[in-house]
Amino acid sequence: MFASNAVHRVATGTMPPPPVTPLATRLARLVLAALTVVVLVFAWYEAEMNPAQLVRDAGNMATLGADFLRPDFTYWDLYFDSMLETLAIAIWGTLLAVIAGIPLGVMSADNVVPGWVAFGVRRVMDACRAINELVFALIFIAAVGLGPFAGVLALFIHTTGVVAKLFSEAVEAIDPAPVEGIRGTGGTWLQEIIFGVLPQVLPLWISYALYRFESNVRSATVLGIVGGGGIGMIFNDTMRSFQYSQASAILIVVIITVSLLDMLSQRIRKRYI
Known part of the structure; x- marks a missing residue:
């Protein structure tokens, strides 16, 4: 009808x-x-966008591309050692950030702490995220000198701001029933966090930590360009001395390392998280 x-x-x-x-x-x-x-x-x-410049400088780009297509692994042992240093920077920068990010993430979640506490902690974490790792690296290089320790400190501060935000969002999305049940039985605030919050957010926190480690490996590579240690310092030297074949070999080492870490992280997520 x-x-x-x-x-x-x-x-x-x-x-x-x-x-x-x-x-x-x-x-x-x-x-x-x-x-x-x-x-x-x-x-x-x-941004001074100028597509015509790509055409005018096509010859230079062709020369650069030709050199990059002939990677030179003569100093492969140096590249390998520097890549290990880069991984060490990323490992410690991420580990320290996760350790600091756990309490800061909890204190940034307004469903488990008073609103004024969450507001204050969030603003501090906003400042950590707002300043790029490179800026932190320059600051710590002036404080502790050139080398990987400055890179670790730079990654630690910036990554703390990132993981604290991710951790707090996970806490704010929990099911409140377990927390309310613990509170109803007379549990303390710490018991609510340990037995009501952590079991719900721990898998997500681990996933976030693995992702940030992958990201920090790439960031640690860039930090070396400003003196933060690792393979980035060698890459910067080769580019400034126009040794593009060696620079190409360094990039290949970085790409292979990041790809292997990505596959390992994916396997860990699927099997254990």
Whole structure:
């Protein structure tokens, strides 16, 4: 019956008109579109986008590409040792950040601590995340000198801000029933965290920690460029001395290492988490 009525309305042209978008909504969409165009144009000029330069410098790019296609592994033992140093920087930077991020992540979750505590801790963690690892590396290089220790400290501070935020979001998404049950039996706040919160968030926390370790291996490579130790220092030296074949070999070592770590991390997640 309802289907026949609908067919009849279509046949007789009595279908209700489509809803009319309010004028204010249409104007808002136009303003948003115009602002988007303005921002893109402004960013284009601020970034000095110049596609024609790619054509003008095609010869230099071809020479660079040809050298990169002939990787030189003459100093492979040096690359290997430097990559181990980079891994050590990432391991300790991540480990220290996770250790610090556990209590800070809990104190950033407003469902388990008072709101004013969570607000204050979050702002401190925002500051840690807002400053890039490279900036922290430059600061710690001035404080403790060149080398891997400065890289560890830089990764530690920045990664603490990242994992604390991820950990707090996991805590805020828990099922409150176990926590309320422990509280109802007279449990302390610490018991609520240990027995009500941690069992729910621990698998996710481990996954986040593994992901940040993978990311920190890449970041540790870049930190070496500014003097934070590891294979990045050698890569910077080879690029500045125009030894592109050796730079290509270093990049291959980094790519293989990161790929192996990614596969290992994926296997750990699937089997144990």
